[in-house]
Amino acid sequence: MSIEVQYFLSNILFGLAIVIPLYYLLCRYFKKSKKKRKLKFGHYLVAVLIFSIIFFIRWKVSEININKDNDIKEPNQEEKTTTQTTTKKAQNNPNYIGTTPKGYTIEKINGAYYVDGYLVVNKTYPLDSNWVPKNTYKPVTDEICSTCIDNDAYDEWIKMKNDATSIGLNIWIQSGYRSYEYQQGLYEKYVSRDGKQQADTYSARPGHSEHQSGLSFDLNSVNDSFAATDEGKWVQDNAYLYGFIIRYPKDKSNETGYKYEPWHLRYVGKDLASKLYNNGDWITMETYFGIDSRYKD
Ligand SMILES: [Zn+2]
Incomplete structure (x- = not known):
């Protein structure tokens, strides 16, 4: 199951968890003649039960999917960690310019560019x-x-x-x-x-x-x-x-x-x-x- 499908399903289930108990209560309410319209405690209990069951299913669906993703796509986890580290580095390093597609940090220090700590001069990276x-x-x-x-x-x-x-x-x-x-x-x-x-x-x-x-x-x-x-x-x-x-x-x-x-x-x-x-x-x-x-x- 892809992330998109999981997201879609999760939203649908959330909607159903709200709509179905409400629909149930309205049905029970309008079923009786105008004077006798009143909901009993049991009706509320059933509504809460329906809500809980659908919400539980929704929670299970997203949980199973996350575990599946972890098993299959471990590099994804690594990518996330790299991005987190990069962001952290960027925040702590005033010289940070970016990261190359190969994961090396680009910095600009005193008018010169450094990639992975090595000074680089070429057509893209000039010296001041x-x-x-x-x-x-x-x-x-x-x-x-x-x-x-x-x-x-x-x-x-x-x-x-x-x-x-x-x-x-x-x-x-x-x-x-x-x-x-x-x-x-x-x-x-x-x-x-x-x-x-x-x-x-x-x-x-x-x-x-x-x-x-x-x-x-x-x-x-x-x-x-x-x-x-x-x-x-x-x-x-x-x-x-x-x-x-x-x-x-x-x-x-x-x-x-x-x-x-x-x-x-x-x-x-x-x-x-x-x-x-x-x-x-x-x-x-x-x-x-x-x-x-x-x-x-
Ligand atoms: Zn030369």
Whole structure:
């Protein structure tokens, strides 16, 4: 029995529980001639009895149905709990923005969006124009800075670079932090050269570039051919060991909103990086968290 049928039946029974005893009493009352019209105690008793029986049936119907629902649809109960927890979280958390379809909490803290505690920058989630990374290896003073990288990310980068060197590979940071204003200039330059539609496929709009986060950098050469170099191949399969991900993997542009960028690394920590590595078939942050990467206009 569906919830709708149960609701309908419950309402019908409630109506009957009122109407039938009333009808019974009226029948008893009008049955006699005008002068003798009077209801006895027994009549009231029968009316109450009819009411009680129908009400009891109504109660039983709804009870049986609820138990049935509990047996069959346990996930439903879980869903309810999730919704309750989410509502509770939302009430207690002033940064709460929403929950992704995969159940991760979205927050906005000091001008940046976080999903499940991870900072997310893409076409849907921008950084505020005045957002600047803190706790960087070199404090941010310039518009562009290759070592203005988050301290943890930079530590891991050094380990990664040294390990690469030890097997004869040479990797370096070609482009690290970029300010909002710098990205703005860059984007506008590309738009005037190739048009907005084309520029959007390879350059981020200001606020939407991960380079503003201090958690991302480009390696060696911003060119597709990097993937085929020894360095490119090694990075593809080893970056996760240091907590980095290939942020824009091959054939995932419909998810990330960007074409394949084998040179662009993003620090997320080893835990998430090893999940996203997926034996070389990188899972995007968008798919993992269940979020979009799309400009509003
Ligand atoms: Zn990049």
